[in-house]
Amino acid sequence: MTEYEPVIGLEVHAELLTESKMFCGCRVVDSVEAPPNTAVCPVCLGMPGMLPVINRRAIEMAMRVALALNCTIQPHNVFARKNYFYPDLPKAYQISQYELPLAINGWVDIDIDADQPEKRQKRIYIRRVHLEEDTGKLTHLENGHGSLIDFNRSGVPLLEIVSEPDMNSIPETRNYAMKIRQILRYLGVNSGDMEKGVIRFEANVSLRPAGSTQLGTRTEIKNLNSFRALTDAIAYELDRQQELLDAGKEIVQDTMGWSEARRETFSQRGKEEAHDYRYFPEPDLPPLAISAAWVEEVKISLPELPDAKMARYLTEHNITPYEANVLAEERPVAEWYEATVAADGDPSAVANWMINVLFSFMNEHKLTIEQIKVTPAGLVELLSLIEAEIINNNTAKEVLAIMFTTGRSAQEVVDERGLAQISDEEQIATLIAQVLDDNPEQVRDYLQGKEQLRGWFVGQVMRSSRGKANPTLVNKLLTMQLSSLKEA
Ligand code: ADP
Ligand code: MG
Numbered sequence: 001m002t003e004y005e006p007v008i009g010l011e012v013h014a015e016l017l018t019e020s021k022m023f024c025g026c027r028v029v030d031s032v033e034a035p036p037n038t039a040v041c042p043v044c045l046g047m048p049g050m051l052p053v054i055n056r057r058a059i060e061m062a063m064r065v066a067l068a069l070n071c072t073i074q075p076h077n078v079f080a081r082k083n084y085f086y087p088d089l090p091k092a093y094q095i096s097q098y099e100l101p102l103a104i105n106g107w108v109d110i111d112i113d114a115d116q117p118e119k120r121q122k123r124i125y126i127r128r129v130h131l132e133e134d135t136g137k138l139t140h141l142e143n144g145h146g147s148l149i150d151f152n153r154s155g156v157p158l159l160e161i162v163s164e165p166d167m168n169s170i171p172e173t174r175n176y177a178m179k180i181r182q183i184l185r186y187l188g189v190n191s192g193d194m195e196k197g198v199i200r201f202e203a204n205v206s207l208r209p210a211g212s213t214q215l216g217t218r219t220e221i222k223n224l225n226s227f228r229a230l231t232d233a234i235a236y237e238l239d240r241q242q243e244l245l246d247a248g249k250e251i252v253q254d255t256m257g258w259s260e261a262r263r264e265t266f267s268q269r270g271k272e273e274a275h276d277y278r279y280f281p282e283p284d285l286p287p288l289a290i291s292a293a294w295v296e297e298v299k300i301s302l303p304e305l306p307d308a309k310m311a312r313y314l315t316e317h318n319i320t321p322y323e324a325n326v327l328a329e330e331r332p333v334a335e336w337y338e339a340t341v342a343a344d345g346d347p348s349a350v351a352n353w354m355i356n357v358l359f360s361f362m363n364e365h366k367l368t369i370e371q372i373k374v375t376p377a378g379l380v381e382l383l384s385l386i387e388a389e390i391i392n393n394n395t396a397k398e399v400l401a402i403m404f405t406t407g408r409s410a411q412e413v414v415d416e417r418g419l420a421q422i423s424d425e426e427q428i429a430t431l432i433a434q435v436l437d438d439n440p441e442q443v444r445d446y447l448q449g450k451e452q453l454r455g456w457f458v459g460q461v462m463r464s465s466r467g468k469a470n471p472t473l474v475n476k477l478l479t480m481q482l483s484s485l486k487e488a
């Protein structure tokens, strides 16, 4: 039987976090919290005779994304009418871009296997990035009692990022989608809040005989709202196509929906072509000219992106690839880490304390790094207390936990609770002598060769000092006392 290879192209729709809508002055409101139909006006309700005006900020945000995705910004942009009827689209056309999109020919590198830090990368090419307006939101009532419509979303700037059919597996597609989401969040143009529907995917899926360079007939799955829906829908569709091909049948080009309930794709309308939409240039908007100077201005304002950050952490900070990856993942985390290093924190120690201690406190208390009371300078102070052997690692963890809940500084916590390490040799020698005195049996066993009891003695001394004895000194002085016992 013929072996087939999956070919997948993805369209990502992302709402832009502008203050106002794409073509009117209505506020962009939270789709879940705002009461329905409270951020609407004649323009976004599609009343006759109303005129759209382009939102400059939306164009700028779209340019940020396009440039971060290595696209070429086109100097001459034209908005187009995409005509179709649906109850969530009051004008019966959507203002979009068709022949002359904002940007073309970009690329992004994705991890082929995200679980491997020494990952191999693959370059996915991006065909186009363009702007359009979002539609209203329909909610179909159960048991067929009709549908509700909320036009708050109508006219919200929507960015569409269209890839080439360059993905050849589900993990690749998922990693590509996650990478796009990460970049959108880094640029501050989208919250990445999938539950609120601010990013939606459309997957184009086909199969071709392995090794072939021709594209097979594709189906397009619309409106996938989560990574899970994305991957499950593609898996289902690949299986369905495989079965058809194995049975010697043909794939029919189609637009599909995804049923969350039945976990299967279903045909929505049969073959759909661009000419069905009767695209034509939007007569109510002038062409949009984008000057080279504007492009340059936006380019300069771009933040350092995750891949560049990760590479820099590896060379400049000499932390592990795993650490660099985790710390570069989200911009606020990366910025916190960098602020800590800038405050003279040792990069390896900072990475270790953030990833292994701070993050677990954050998880436990369900806080983001922007919400915590510990500051970069605060962590550096804690590390300096360890460095100066005023506290040991275990005490430092306790101290950080208290800093985390109270916002007190490391020094304050150590002073208030008397947590400073005991580094007085005489005091430690006394503690050791006491432990050896109290445990004659263990001392006898040790002297008869049960060497592993040494660690137990250390533990007892640490306990009797309530964790405050300087471990290096405990080890040194214990060795001395035990060997003098041996000689006696
Ligand atoms: P439209 O959806 O408007 O018809 P295109 O034909 O340009 O637009 O394709 C949209 C998406 O489909 C792109 O992401 C592209 O990579 C992908 N695509 C096109 N042909 C195939 C194919 N045979 N298999 C998989 N994906 C495809
Ligand atoms: Mg499409």
Ligand code: ZN
Pocket: 021, 024, 025, 026, 039, 040, 041, 042, 043, 044, 045, 155
């Ligand atoms: Zn409006």
